[in-house]
Amino acid sequence: MPGPLAGVRVVDFTWAWAGPYGAMLLRLLGADVVKIESRTRMDQARIGSIVLGQAKGNYNQQPMFTELNLGKRSIAMNLKAPGAAQVVRDLYAISDAVMDNFRPGTLDKLGLGYDVMTSIRPDHILLSASALGATGPERSYGGYAPTFAALAGLVSLAGQPGSEPMLIGGTVDLRVGTAAALALLAALHHRDRTGQGMFIDHSARESVAMLIGDALLAAQMRPPANPTDEPERLGNGHRAFAPHGLYPCAGDDSAVAIVCRDDAGWDALLALSGLPLGDDPRFATGLSRWKHRADLDAALGAWTRTQEAEPLAARLRAAGVPASVSRSGTELYDWPQFQARGGPVAVEAKEAGRRLIVPPPWRMSRTPAAIPGPAPSLGADNHDALRELLGYDAARIAALEESGALE
Amino acid sequence: MTESPAAPGDPTLIDGVRVVELCDPRAGRAAAAFTGKLLAGFGADVVKVEPPSGDAARREAPFATDVPSAETSATFLQYNTGKRGVTLDVTTSLGLRLLESLLDSADIFLTDLERAAWPPGLAGSVRRRCETQALLAVAMTPFGLDGPEAGAPSAPLTVAHASAGPRNLVGGFGARGNEPMPLPAHAFAADAGLCAAVATLAALHERESSGLGQLIDASEMEAITTLDRVDTSIHVNGPAMNTDRDPRDGMMECHDGFAFLVTGQGHQWRSMLRLMGDPSWAFGDDGEPRPRTEVGEEVRSAMQEWVAGRGKAEVYHATQAAGIPTGPVLTPTEVLASGQEEARGFFAPVAHPVAGTLRYPGYSARFGDLTLRRGPAPTLGQHNAEILAPLLAALPGGWTLAQARRAGAL
Numbered sequence: 001m002p003g004p005l006a007g008v009r010v011v012d013f014t015w016a017w018a019g020p021y022g023a024m025l026l027r028l029l030g031a032d033v034v035k036i037e038s039r040t041r042m043d044q045a046r047i048g049s050i051v052l053g054q055a056k057g058n059y060n061q062q063p064m065f066t067e068l069n070l071g072k073r074s075i076a077m078n079l080k081a082p083g084a085a086q087v088v089r090d091l092y093a094i095s096d097a098v099m100d101n102f103r104p105g106t107l108d109k110l111g112l113g114y115d116v117m118t119s120i121r122p123d124h125i126l127l128s129a130s131a132l133g134a135t136g137p138e139r140s141y142g143g144y145a146p147t148f149a150a151l152a153g154l155v156s157l158a159g160q161p162g163s164e165p166m167l168i169g170g171t172v173d174l175r176v177g178t179a180a181a182l183a184l185l186a187a188l189h190h191r192d193r194t195g196q197g198m199f200i201d202h203s204a205r206e207s208v209a210m211l212i213g214d215a216l217l218a219a220q221m222r223p224p225a226n227p228t229d230e231p232e233r234l235g236n237g238h239r240a241f242a243p244h245g246l247y248p249c250a251g252d253d254s255a256v257a258i259v260c261r262d263d264a265g266w267d268a269l270l271a272l273s274g275l276p277l278g279d280d281p282r283f284a285t286g287l288s289r290w291k292h293r294a295d296l297d298a299a300l301g302a303w304t305r306t307q308e309a310e311p312l313a314a315r316l317r318a319a320g321v322p323a324s325v326s327r328s329g330t331e332l333y334d335w336p337q338f339q340a341r342g343g344p345v346a347v348e349a350k351e352a353g354r355r356l357i358v359p360p361p362w363r364m365s366r367t368p369a370a371i372p373g374p375a376p377s378l379g380a381d382n383h384d385a386l387r388e389l390l391g392y393d394a395a396r397i398a399a400l401e402e403s404g405a406l407e
Numbered sequence: 408m409t410e411s412p413a414a415p416g417d418p419t420l421i422d423g424v425r426v427v428e429l430c431d432p433r434a435g436r437a438a439a440a441f442t443g444k445l446l447a448g449f450g451a452d453v454v455k456v457e458p459p460s461g462d463a464a465r466r467e468a469p470f471a472t473d474v475p476s477a478e479t480s481a482t483f484l485q486y487n488t489g490k491r492g493v494t495l496d497v498t499t500s501l502g503l504r505l506l507e508s509l510l511d512s513a514d515i516f517l518t519d520l521e522r523a524a525w526p527p528g529l530a531g532s533v534r535r536r537c538e539t540q541a542l543l544a545v546a547m548t549p550f551g552l553d554g555p556e557a558g559a560p561s562a563p564l565t566v567a568h569a570s571a572g573p574r575n576l577v578g579g580f581g582a583r584g585n586e587p588m589p590l591p592a593h594a595f596a597a598d599a600g601l602c603a604a605v606a607t608l609a610a611l612h613e614r615e616s617s618g619l620g621q622l623i624d625a626s627e628m629e630a631i632t633t634l635d636r637v638d639t640s641i642h643v644n645g646p647a648m649n650t651d652r653d654p655r656d657g658m659m660e661c662h663d664g665f666a667f668l669v670t671g672q673g674h675q676w677r678s679m680l681r682l683m684g685d686p687s688w689a690f691g692d693d694g695e696p697r698p699r700t701e702v703g704e705e706v707r708s709a710m711q712e713w714v715a716g717r718g719k720a721e722v723y724h725a726t727q728a729a730g731i732p733t734g735p736v737l738t739p740t741e742v743l744a745s746g747q748e749e750a751r752g753f754f755a756p757v758a759h760p761v762a763g764t765l766r767y768p769g770y771s772a773r774f775g776d777l778t779l780r781r782g783p784a785p786t787l788g789q790h791n792a793e794i795l796a797p798l799l800a801a802l803p804g805g806w807t808l809a810q811a812r813r814a815g816a817l
Contacts, residue, residue: 003609004609004612004613005609006613008612017637025605026609029605029606029609030609049648052637052638052641052648053648053649054648054649055641055649056647057646063637063640063641063645064637067637067640068637127772131732132747133747133751133773134773135750136750136751137746137747138727139747141727141732142732143732144669146657146667146669147667147732148734149734150666150667150734150735150737151737152742153737153738153741153742154590154591154592154594155665155736156664156736156739157591157592158588158591159588160586160588164665166577166588167657167658167667168576168590170637170638171575171635174636174637175601175634176771178598178601178602178634179601179770179771179772180772181605182601182604182605182608183770183771183772183774185605185608186420186421186449186608187774187775188608189420189421189608189611189612189615190420190421190774190777193423194418198774198775200772200774200775202772203751203753203771203772204771205747205771206748206751206753206768206770206771207771209748209753209768209771210597210768210770210771211592211594211597211598211601212591212592212593212594212739213485213597214482214486214592214593215481215591215592215739216485216739216742216743216768217471217481217484217765217767218481218739219738219740219743220743220766221469221471221479221481223740224738224740227740227741227744228663228664228738228741229738230738233591235586236573236588236589239469240468244562245564246568246586255586257567257568257569259562259564261434261562316560317556317559320560321560322560322561322562322564322565323560323565324561324566324568324569326568326573326574327569327571327574328642329571329574329575329635329639329641329642329643330639330642330643331571332571333639333643335569336555336556337550337554337555337556337569338628338632340551340553340554340555341550341554341626341628341629343632344643355640355644356643356644357636357640357644358635358636358639358640360629361606361625361626361629361633362602362603362623362624362625362629363551363623363625364606364621364624365623366619366621367610367613367621369606
């Protein structure tokens with residue numbers, strides 16, 4: 001059974017991380033995603049990352065690109081070359097939606113904006129994603145994941161108590177991409193019901209801000225003395241529960257997260273550990289445990305340090321106490337629960353080789369999502385897509401190559 | 408898109424879609440509630456079913472009132488905007504019967520209950536409804552509905568660590584001076600709720616043509632692991648990355664906080680030099696700027712010096728005007744005061760009968776001329792009479808709300 005978006009075609013102009021991931025989610029759900037990219041202005045993810053750096057190898061081998069463009073078609077195009085815009089307009093005619101993350105207005109300047117789309121297909125959907133949105137005084141400002149995260153308030157909340165705010169990088173882009181994909185699907189449903197398309201103006205900063213709405217409400221309930229006063233950072237801690245943290249275990253880089261939300265959890269932890277804290281008045285109630293959480297964490301940490309993480313976490317869970325080892329990405333793939341849910345999945349690409357990757361994040365009983373194959377090499381579908389999707393003959397494709405349109 | 412909330416009856420993105428949300432009353436489980444909130448904002452009629460004691464989020468600090476109240480928790484208010492709310496004790500036969508009555512007219516059933524916690528008979532009923540009434544059932548659990556750790560004791564913190572989110576976030580143990588920790592402010596729950604909403608709306612699209620329902624089995628674990636797919640893939644598969652500098656180099660201290668500056672590309676670096684007055688050390692004998700990677704430590708100290716004499720706002724606007732992508736580390740209060748968001752109407756005042764009027768964030772998109780539906784979270788049992796009274800009256804024998812309350816079902 002194909003995915004739920006089988007029959008939906010999306011033209012994807014996006015580059016870097018956020019937009020490509022959003023379009024890829026649609027691809028995992030069965031949409032046909034035609035990525036339009038360029039040799040002259042290469043997708044940044046084919047070159048490197050401002051946080052992760054650059055991998056050895058060429059532009060078809062960069063892991064950022066190969067993870068964020070699975071199963072897409074790639075047409076390499078110089079949009080300013082003669083004939084290129086007509087190819088795009090022909091693609092508009094056979095597609096349901098378009099995504100771009102150019103600076104606002106760029107698509108219009110290329111003669112490929114929303115007005116053109118709707119003149120070709122009146123119910124077209126354009127999702128235009130930018131750092132701060134297509135309106136407002138800061139609409140021309142640029143950004144990357146760490147800057148959206150900072151502007152949205154997320155960074156000011158992230159970090160250990162008393163420490164500097166924590167840099168948060170590319171993973172924020174994937175949150176932005178998810179929000180963009182959802183916006184496009186809401187518009188698609190609206191079109192299913194009404195026959196009307198729409199222009200969607202998407203803001204990366206707002207995507208991140210809406211994930212921390214509770215903190216934005218909290219700031220209104222308990223306003224700081226000065227607007228620049230940084231909020232309390234909790235790290236692994238909690239506003240009400242203790243123990244609630246990450247505790248070191250035997251060996252290097254090994255720790256277990258433990259949470260006690262009530263007396264039953266605390267009693268179970270005491271029974272299992274044998275720690276002589278049951279009669280200690282500092283730890284008699286939930287509130288007193290929280291007040292003395294520094295002492296509590298020290299006592300608990302001294303014990304966990306003598307324990308192997310995996311068996312300890314398993315024993316705690318068996319006793320009803322929420323607990324887990326703190327896994328690395330590598331350890332994730334060895335986790336039986338991750339494997340039972342279908343991970344990891346192997347994909348093989350001509351140049352990037354065989355890679356084990358994370359599966360789609362949903363199980364759908366009737367129209368399953370799936371990894372549709374590897375990311376494309378740059379321009380891999382120049383010929384096939386133009387021939388199969390648009391019916392161009394060899395002479396027309398050759399002329400486009402001659403004019404530099406397919407680069 | 409205007410700032411004013413959509414009035415009931417205005418066209419919205421998914422109006423007419425009926426959602427029943429049954430949430431786990433335990434602390435910290437907010438993912439499914441976020442999915443429901445998003446659908447409500449897009450115009451769905453979302454009925455939240457809470458136990459008579461209320462959702463655990465109602466007891467979570469901070470509160471809008473000096474005395475903690477079930478109606479004023481920031482977490483509950485944020486995660487339940489735009490929904491209608493009823494109380495049902497689904498462990499009673501009458502309560503379960505009423506839940507089934509609600510499901511009779513539902514398009515989507517949204518729950519974050521672990522499989523073992525589903526009331527008796529409900530799983531079979533939901534499965535039948537997926538086939539007979541094209542119900543979309545969305546199960547959002549910590550680890551998915553199956554597998555060796557499905558249903559194991561967990562809390563948001565332990566799910567995050569189990570799923571490698573914190574280690575990926577900080578780049579490992581002790582790397583960049585941080586111990587692994589999750590994102591703040593329930594952001595992982597929002598992530599999971601957002602992720603599940605994507606599959607839900609895709610299934611809703613497919614259902615328009617097929618007329619068929621299905622079960623979507625989503626999890627917090629899978630939402631976190633897909634968001635980290637790039638880091639994870641690099642750790643597992645390689646290749647090793649060449650970083651010529653610590654990315655934290657971009658984090659600079661202004662006189663009133665921090666800002667993150669991106670100056671890696673040639674034109675960005677050239678602009679930064681211009682802002683700093685074109686210092687001589689930055690240029691070679693030929694008068695051209697030396698590559699940023701060759702000028703070493705002087706870069707950071709010079710940029711830090713330029714930034715330190717300025718406030719976050721000045722650094723932000725001056726660098727952005729010069730084409731340098733910069734993000735000041737704004738506090739929530741500063742985000743709320745943003746002129747950009749004021750102009751875009753991202754925050755809108757929503758009045759709540761107990762918590763008062765607060766400015767709530769909307770969605771990250773403006774949808775043509777359609778508006779988001781912005782309404783307050785329901786008070787506990789607020790819509791019992793409106794929603795449950797007709798369902799009770801239609802039961803054999805014809806029940807009243809008072810009778811149902813006496814029977815302990817509400």
